Amino acid sequence: MVENTLTVGSISEGFVLDHIQAGKSMDIYKYLNLDKLDCCVAIIKNAKSNKMGKKDIMKIECPIDFMDLDVLAFIDHNITINIIKDQKIVEKRELHLPKQIKNIIRCKNPRCITSIEQGLDHMFILTDPETETYRCKYCEEKYDGRHRRKK
Amino acid sequence: MRHLMSPLDFTVEELDRLLDLAGDIEACPEKYAHACAGKKLATLFYEPSTRTRLSHEAAMLNLGGSILGFSSAESSSATKGESVADTIRMISCYADICAMRHPKEGSALVACEHSSIPVINAGDGGHQHPTQTLTDLLTIRSLKGRLDHMKIGLCGDLKFGRTVHSLIHALVRYPEIEFVLISPEELKLPSYIRRDVLDKNKIPYEEVVRLEDALPNLDLLYMTRVQKERFFNEEDYVRMKDFYILDSKKMELAGPDMLVLHPLPRVNEISVEVDKDPRAAYFKQVQYGVYVRMALILTLLEIEV
Numbered sequence: 030m031v032e033n034t035l036t037v038g039s040i041s042e043g044f045v046l047d048h049i050q051a052g053k054s055m056d057i058y059k060y061l062n063l064d065k066l067d068c069c070v071a072i073i074k075n076a077k078s079n080k081m082g083k084k085d086i087m088k089i090e091c092p093i094d095f096m097d098l099d100v101l102a103f104i105d106h107n108i109t110i111n112i113i114k115d116q117k118i119v120e121k122r123e124l125h126l127p128k129q130i131k132n133i134i135r136c137k138n139p140r141c142i143t144s145i146e147q148g149l150d151h152m153f154i155l156t157d158p159e160t161e162t163y164r165c166k167y168c169e170e171k172y173d174g175r176h177r178r179k180k
Numbered sequence: 181m182r183h184l185m186s187p188l189d190f191t192v193e194e195l196d197r198l199l200d201l202a203g204d205i206e207a208c209p210e211k212y213a214h215a216c217a218g219k220k221l222a223t224l225f226y227e228p229s230t231r232t233r234l235s236h237e238a239a240m241l242n243l244g245g246s247i248l249g250f251s252s253a254e255s256s257s258a259t260k261g262e263s264v265a266d267t268i269r270m271i272s273c274y275a276d277i278c279a280m281r282h283p284k285e286g287s288a289l290v291a292c293e294h295s296s297i298p299v300i301n302a303g304d305g306g307h308q309h310p311t312q313t314l315t316d317l318l319t320i321r322s323l324k325g326r327l328d329h330m331k332i333g334l335c336g337d338l339k340f341g342r343t344v345h346s347l348i349h350a351l352v353r354y355p356e357i358e359f360v361l362i363s364p365e366e367l368k369l370p371s372y373i374r375r376d377v378l379d380k381n382k383i384p385y386e387e388v389v390r391l392e393d394a395l396p397n398l399d400l401l402y403m404t405r406v407q408k409e410r411f412f413n414e415e416d417y418v419r420m421k422d423f424y425i426l427d428s429k430k431m432e433l434a435g436p437d438m439l440v441l442h443p444l445p446r447v448n449e450i451s452v453e454v455d456k457d458p459r460a461a462y463f464k465q466v467q468y469g470v471y472v473r474m475a476l477i478l479t480l481l482e483i484e485v
Binding site: 138140141142143144145146147148149165166167168169170171 | 263264265282283284285286287289290304305306307372
């Protein structure tokens, strides 16, 4: 029996996000607001991985100064970012936890002013890098950490 | 321009200066009687309050200033759906400083982000109530002569009581502070405060259930009310509300210099008979609340006398 393999071509300039937890690539797509950008995106779901068993991979074709990827550190520390230029990997970028996150997650505290104030951004501040704790800028409620994959 | 959002907005040195100023106001009130002449304080109270609103207004009037404002959301444009950001932009055109109480947590921070006048957080839901903490600190310093080297009993609702949480945050900055946390199991101090504030700052503390066990060794007893609005069912509230009642008999167990503080209003947790005890400081605390708010208004308006 012939094993079916999927081939996705290389990109000339952009990012390859590797080691995404299997099944989470659509979350990343949403967090990076890729639906709003007019660029070529390939999403590979459940690819074989020696390290992880299964993983997702994303290839994003866009100018490399076009996108702020810091938020990925908040979502999943283990993602590897390869920066591609002229079809070659020119840099492997390390992820650092962003000091603040704007409109990526929402404050769930029903007593928080963000629940009623029109036009107010949902801001979370990194209050303890050691425990990777983020708190709402307004009510200081701790983000419960769901949808996150830590180190 | 500065605002007051949390009791920790001031460093220990800045706080010392503020409390010194409040002390001078207490000693020579006439010196400050016209310090804010021509200035206006707006009190924006989206929920009812007796002490906090009147205390801010009394403070401004004592300084020779004027006051304007509203005392419930129903009498403001909030009923028409106006945002906090829009309200404060408008108030900035009418007054020189404002004090705001709002039921939502973080509302004061939204106000200060859009304000062109100093904003005093006069309570934002269960989050912060910094002027109560300043009041507590001034009361303790004035009556005890210090804010360090003290064993402090915190009694009652330590789980939901924001005044207790703020006071702990403020006092751990002083040396040789020790706490006795007196509460029923259901209303214990939240673990994140024990871990992130007490343990992190290596503050000694013990947790006890019986008030009688703690009383003989305390320099200060801070009583709190069990708040009905924090409970989901009436039964739990009824069971908890009279868990602690400080009466003259229990006061006999305490030392001659132990002060009793309470943020008020009280319900049953301090018997009326204790009011006559010279160690009862909760009504003096109300007076100190006015002095400290006078000092705060002068500080935020950068008025020197």
